Amino acid sequence: MYDVEQHIGGSWNPGNSGHKLTVVNPADGTPVTVVPMSSEAGVAAADAAARDAAPAWPSTAPAARAAALHAAANALKAAADELAGIMNAEMGKPVDGARESIGAGVGTLRQYAELGPTHRGRTLAGNDEAIDLMAYGPRGVVAVITPWNDPVAVSCGLLGAALVTGNTVVHKPSERTPATGWRLVQLLAPHFPAGVLNLVNGDGSVGAALAAAPVDVVAQVGSTATGRSIAAACARTGAKALLENGGKDPVVVDAGVDPAWAAQQVALGAFVNSGQICVAVERVYVHREVAPAFLDCLVTEADAWASQIGPMVDRRMRDAVDEQVQQAVKDGARALRGGAVPAGPGAYYPPTVLADCTDDMAVMREETFGPVAPVMVVDSFEEGLRRAADSPYGLAATVLTPSMSHAQRAWRTLPAGTVKINAVFGGAPGGAAHPRRGSGQGFGYGPELLDEMTATKAVHIEAPPSGW
Numbered sequence: 001m002y003d004v005e006q007h008i009g010g011s012w013n014p015g016n017s018g019h020k021l022t023v024v025n026p027a028d029g030t031p032v033t034v035v036p037m038s039s040e041a042g043v044a045a046a047d048a049a050a051r052d053a054a055p056a057w058p059s060t061a062p063a064a065r066a067a068a069l070h071a072a073a074n075a076l077k078a079a080a081d082e083l084a085g086i087m088n089a090e091m092g093k094p095v096d097g098a099r100e101s102i103g104a105g106v107g108t109l110r111q112y113a114e115l116g117p118t119h120r121g122r123t124l125a126g127n128d129e130a131i132d133l134m135a136y137g138p139r140g141v142v143a144v145i146t147p148w149n150d151p152v153a154v155s156c157g158l159l160g161a162a163l164v165t166g167n168t169v170v171h172k173p174s175e176r177t178p179a180t181g182w183r184l185v186q187l188l189a190p191h192f193p194a195g196v197l198n199l200v201n202g203d204g205s206v207g208a209a210l211a212a213a214p215v216d217v218v219a220q221v222g223s224t225a226t227g228r229s230i231a232a233a234c235a236r237t238g239a240k241a242l243l244e245n246g247g248k249d250p251v252v253v254d255a256g257v258d259p260a261w262a263a264q265q266v267a268l269g270a271f272v273n274s275g276q277i278c279v280a281v282e283r284v285y286v287h288r289e290v291a292p293a294f295l296d297c298l299v300t301e302a303d304a305w306a307s308q309i310g311p312m313v314d315r316r317m318r319d320a321v322d323e324q325v326q327q328a329v330k331d332g333a334r335a336l337r338g339g340a341v342p343a344g345p346g347a348y349y350p351p352t353v354l355a356d357c358t359d360d361m362a363v364m365r366e367e368t369f370g371p372v373a374p375v376m377v378v379d380s381f382e383e384g385l386r387r388a389a390d391s392p393y394g395l396a397a398t399v400l401t402p403s404m405s406h407a408q409r410a411w412r413t414l415p416a417g418t419v420k421i422n423a424v425f426g427g428a429p430g431g432a433a434h435p436r437r438g439s440g441q442g443f444g445y446g447p448e449l450l451d452e453m454t455a456t457k458a459v460h461i462e463a464p465p466s467g468w
Contacts, residue, residue, distance in 0.1 A: 002033045002086065002179035006042060006201055007186075009049035010194025015201055016042050021175055026092040026311040026347040033090060033179040037202035043170075043209045046198040050141040050168035050215075053195030058138045058166030060193075062117040065164050069116070072188040073109035076102065076156070079187055083152065083180065090177045091148050092311040092347070093273060105156035111429060112157075112450070116164030119450045126460070133459040138166035139240065140216035142453065145207050145230070147222045148176035148313055149276040149369075152184060158219045159188065159197070161449040167217070168196050172210055174222075175203045176313055208233070215239050217453065221278070224367075224393075224438045231441075242452050243440035246367040247395030249279055250388035251424065252410065253286040253294060254381050254401035262290070262400045263297035266373055269398065269424035271305040271351045274312050275321075275371040279396040281424060283357075283364050284375045285384040291377045295336065295355055298373060302337040302351040309371060311347045318347040321370030328354055328363040328374065338371075359387065367393070381406050389415055394436025398424045 005012045015036035023033035038046070057065075076083070084098035093101070124132035142162040146155045151173055162169050173181025178201050185199040200206055204226065211218050211233040218230050219242040227245035234241040251269065253262045269281030286294050312318040318341065325339050338352030349370055357364050357374040364374055378384045381401070388397055396418040399410040411419040417433035420426070432446030443449050 001031065002182070004033060004035045004178045004182040004201055006036075006038050006046070007189060007197070007199035008042065008046045009052070009198065010189075015039065017202070019202075021178070021203065023090055023176060023178065024314070025089050026314055028345045035175065035178045035201050038200035038206050040209050043200050043206060043213055046170045046200050047141060047210075047213045047215060049195040049198050050170050053168045053193060054138075054140055057168055057193060057196050060166070062119075062164075065166065066113040066116045068191045069109055069113035069160055069164050071191040073106050073113065075187040075191070076109065076152075076184070077106045079183070080106075083183055083187075086180050086183055087151065087177065090180055091151070091313045094308070094310045097273060097310075101150055101153045105152040107429070108153065108156045109160045112160035112164045115447050115450060119165065119447070119454070121456065130460060130462040133461075135457050135459055136165075136454040137457060139453060139455050140167060141214075142167045142169050142217040142219055143210045143213065143215045143239075144169055144171045145210065145218065145220040145222065146171070146173050146181070148174035149273065149278070151177040151180045154221050155181065155184060157445060157449065158221070161453050162217075162219070163192065163197065165450055165453045167453055168198075170198045170200060170210060170213075170215065172200050172202070172207050175201075211239075212237065217242060219452075220244075221444070227440055240452075242442040242444070244278065244395075244435055244444045245438060245440040246393060247278060247280075247435075247439050248282045248365070248367055248391050248393045249396045249398070249416075250283045250285060250391070251281050251398045251400065252381070252384035252388050253284065253290065254384070254399065254403065254406055255287040255289040256402045257290060257400050259290045259293035260297045262286075262294055263301050265398070265400060265424045266298060267301035267305055267351070270373040271302070271309060271371045274309055274349065276313060276317075276369055279418070279425075280369070281373060281398065282368050283388075284373055285378045285387050286375055287381065287384065288377050288379055291375075295353070295375060298353050298375070299337050302353050302373070305351040305371075306338075309348075309351060312349055312370060313347065315347045317369065318349050321349055321368055321372060324363045324366070324368055325352060325354065325372060328357060328361045331358070331361055333357050333361065333363070333374070359390070365391075385410060385413065389413070392438045395439035396420065
């Protein structure tokens with residue numbers, strides 16, 4: 001059992017709301033974490049501690065801030081096995097996958113440690129009697145609200161970018177992975193002055209209190225509904241909202257592709273981490289020419305994934321996924337594999353392949369966030385693109401095609417922040433994108449995240465008149 005505490009102004013203490021949350025292991029239902037929730041007064045105290053630390057931290061030399069971030073990355077790397085075990089216990093991610101995710105978090109901290117000291121403004125061409133500058137500075141206090149599905153890597157990105165640019169932080173991890181967030185802050189906080197990195201714990205009510213507090217930025221990764229509530233709170237307080245929210249990412253499978261390879265790509269995107277990643281494959285449009293062979297291969301892939309998939313984060317999420325699947329089957333879809341809650345303990349759901357799906361099914365329209373690959377057959381590449389674009393979300397999209405002209409058309413026209421050609425995952429380090437529509441706003445990664453965490457000030461300097 002992990003007894004989680006909050007961290008305010010350099011001190012650890014239990015939350016003070018009088019309410020507790022218990023997190024159970026999704027594999028067997030046993031309790032693993034007890035979380036005393038932070039009160040509104042605790043949130044206010046964390047915000048005040050971050051505000052008190054705000055004048056001194058930006059005055060620290062950028063190289064020293066970067067060195068602190070490197071030291072934090074070293075501490076995280078050294079504790080990777082322990083932290084992977086906590087992630088596995090709280091949200092079911094297999095330990096090997098959890099280690100990979102933590103490694104990504106370490107890399108992200110190091111990336112921002114390197115980028116931070118080189119993040120600078122520019123001079124402008126004025127007259128000879130003056131100097132004009134555009135200078136960056138920290139925004140102030142950043143509230144960082146992070147999800148349960150990748151709790152270390154996502155947190156490291158937002159925390160690293162905020163801290164290296166001179167901001168102070170109040171962090172609230174998901175109530176589904178509080179011990180992971182608590183242990184992460186335990187590892188990172190000793191490398192920064194008191195009050196620079198603070199931690200509060202609790203459910204959505206604590207996140208709402210933090211979003212409504214007098215902070216300067218609210219950076220959130222999570223659901224679209226929560227993101228919209230945060231955007232409304234920021235509109236009232238004047239804080240900047242930086243949001244990465246839900247998605248319904250499509251894959252378009254073009255004619256002429258190897259159906260076995262395409263099925264491997266789709267299965268990876270749909271089933272890894274039990275489908276619980278922000279850019280999971282959630283709908284598939286396959287050209288009629290390759291559809292029969294592709295579906296056969298996708299069923300084979302689902303069978304292979306069945307032995308390696310972990311549980312979903314909890315039964316409530318599992319049941320919501322199953323509800324979408326059962327409704328789709330009721331409306332005419334065929335479950336070629338999976339599609340039923342298994343007997344036994346835990347929150348497991350099998351890799352599921354649905355054929356004969358239609359646009360009006362929730363499994364093709366609403367975020368699923370589970371190991372489900374719903375497939376629709378289309379008559380042309382153009383139809384696939386059109387249907388892929390028809391969504392209230394715009395996080396990412398993938399196109400599998402042998403045609404470079406089709407690839408060019410896809411990345412230019414699909415209304416998504418990230419378009420991937422012939423690979424559902426991958427990409428160079430430092431990539432950044434703007435999510436569209438209900439998927440959020442602002443850069444969430446790369447050097448551009450440093451721009452989001454800073455404010456630009458225009459400075460005009462002239463010499464005093466001669467004779468003074």
